[in-house]
Amino acid sequence: MTTTQASTTRSDTEPAPQQVADYLRNNPDFFEQRAELLEELRLPHASGQAVSLVERQIQLLREQNSELKARLLELVDVARDNDRLNERMHRLTLELLKTDGLPALLDTLNDHLRREFRADAVALHLSGRDEAQVREAGARMLPDDEATRNLFESLFSTGRPLCGRLKKAQLEHLFGDQAAALESAAVVPLGEKAGRGLLAIGSCESIRFHPGMGTLFLSNLGELLGQLLASR
Numbered sequence: 203m204t205t206t207q208a209s210t211t212r213s214d215t216e217p218a219p220q221q222v223a224d225y226l227r228n229n230p231d232f233f234e235q236r237a238e239l240l241e242e243l244r245l246p247h248a249s250g251q252a253v254s255l256v257e258r259q260i261q262l263l264r265e266q267n268s269e270l271k272a273r274l275l276e277l278v279d280v281a282r283d284n285d286r287l288n289e290r291m292h293r294l295t296l297e298l299l300k301t302d303g304l305p306a307l308l309d310t311l312n313d314h315l316r317r318e319f320r321a322d323a324v325a326l327h328l329s330g331r332d333e334a335q336v337r338e339a340g341a342r343m344l345p346d347d348e349a350t351r352n353l354f355e356s357l358f359s360t361g362r363p364l365c366g367r368l369k370k371a372q373l374e375h376l377f378g379d380q381a382a383a384l385e386s387a388a389v390v391p392l393g394e395k396a397g398r399g400l401l402a403i404g405s406c407e408s409i410r411f412h413p414g415m416g417t418l419f420l421s422n423l424g425e426l427l428g429q430l431l432a433s434r
Contacts, residue, residue: 287419290318295426304339304434311427312340315403323380323387323404328431330398344399350375354400357391363420364389365411376402386411390420393428401427 217225226232233239294314301307308326315321327344328336336343344350353372357364365388373381376389385408392398401424405411 290314291419291422294318294423298426298430301430301434304335304341304431307430307434308339308341311401319403320405320410321403322406323377323384323402325377325380325402325404326399327376327402328392328399329396344396354389354396357389357400358396361391361395363391363417363424365415365417365420366413367408373404376400377404380404388417388420390424390427392424392431398428398431 294311297310297314298307301310311326312324315324326341328341329344329346331343333343351358353369353375354364356362366386368376368387368389370381372389373384373387376387377384381404383406384404385406387402387404388411390401390403392401403411
């Protein structure tokens with residue numbers, strides 16, 4: 203037999219890589235009785251040097267552990283932020299419940315939103331109330347017209363808060379002269395489908411309010427104010 207024939211014969215009898223892979227998948231306990239092979243297998247490493255399969259597994263476990271730690275720390279931070287938010291919401295609720303009359307309610311709301319929630323602008327637009335009373339309290343009337351409904355169509359149709367970088371016309375409608383300085387805002391319906399008005403909270407930071415943020419706090423605040431406005 204020639205050298206070429208011997209080489210060809212050996213090549214024909216060797217399993218293909220896919221066959222090896224399939225065999226190992228079908229026999230996951232293969233290495234249990236052959237642990238020494240794990241030390242002999244070599245895999246490329248980012249450093250350019252080859253490492254054993256065991257070393258590679260240890261490296262992967264370390265990387266996974268680091269990722270899990272990072273995710274855990276992120277969840278802890280979120281939980282802490284939520285706790286702080288709940289505490290501030292609780293304090294705001296207690297202070298609002300103490301108020302007597304519309305002017306006191308709006309003053310307390312404005313003060314807390316600016317001090318506790320980093321609001322740069324606060325505007326309240328009310329509907330279904332006496333206009334003179336609303337203006338005297340420092341709020342504005344919410345026009346019941348097509349222009350207003352078109353500007354905030356999604357809010358009126360869904361009854362959910364609107365957050366993000368609003369259009370210039372929307373900002374001007376809500377904040378008037380303060381609109382030019384604002385980069386993002388949250389608009390909260392008061393009562394069902396904004397039946398009692400809108401609360402607008404503006405920020406000079408472009409990322410303070412964004413479409414992807416959670417709105418549970420804002421929704422709860424809108425429901426609370428809707429109930430309080432009904433009794434004042």
